Amino acid sequence: MINRQRLTIFFILLLTIHTTQVSAGDSFKGQGLYQQSCSNCHGTRGKGNIPGMPDFTKQQGLRKSDPGLLQRLRNGRGTCPPFAGIVADEDLLDIISYLRTMRR
Numbered sequence: 001m002i003n004r005q006r007l008t009i010f011f012i013l014l015l016t017i018h019t020t021q022v023s024a025g026d027s028f029k030g031q032g033l034y035q036q037s038c039s040n041c042h043g044t045r046g047k048g049n050i051p052g053m054p055d056f057t058k059q060q061g062l063r064k065s066d067p068g069l070l071q072r073l074r075n076g077r078g079t080c081p082p083f084a085g086i087v088a089d090e091d092l093l094d095i096i097s098y099l100r101t102m103r104r
Contacts, residue, residue, distance in 0.1 A: 025066075025090075030098030033091050041079070046102040050079070056102040069096045 035044065043049045046056030054061035062069065073092045076082035083092060 025093035025095070025097030027094070027097040027101050029091075030094035030096070033087070034095050034098050037083070037087060038095065046099070052078075056099050059100075059102075062099055066093065066096055069099075 034042075039049075041048070041050050042053055042056065048055055056062060064072065070089060070092055073080075073087075073095070074082060074084040074089070087095075
């Protein structure tokens, strides 16, 4: 039989690992890249210049993992064009890191 204390520690560690979000990008660099590549549609502050755009200050559209968002940026979605082959993955991760810093 598993010791109850060990089981509790295991679940706490599992929860911590599962819910901790690690960003692989550089948010400072991502800010400049965002202004160049994204701000025309998404706004300089992330609130959206076009109806239907997510409001990044409310973390809309950012509830995916970094790899999930990277895939979305590579492939494009809706009116957002695909960036695969245009913007390097490292730069896209920097943009994602910057998006995660946006708050009201």
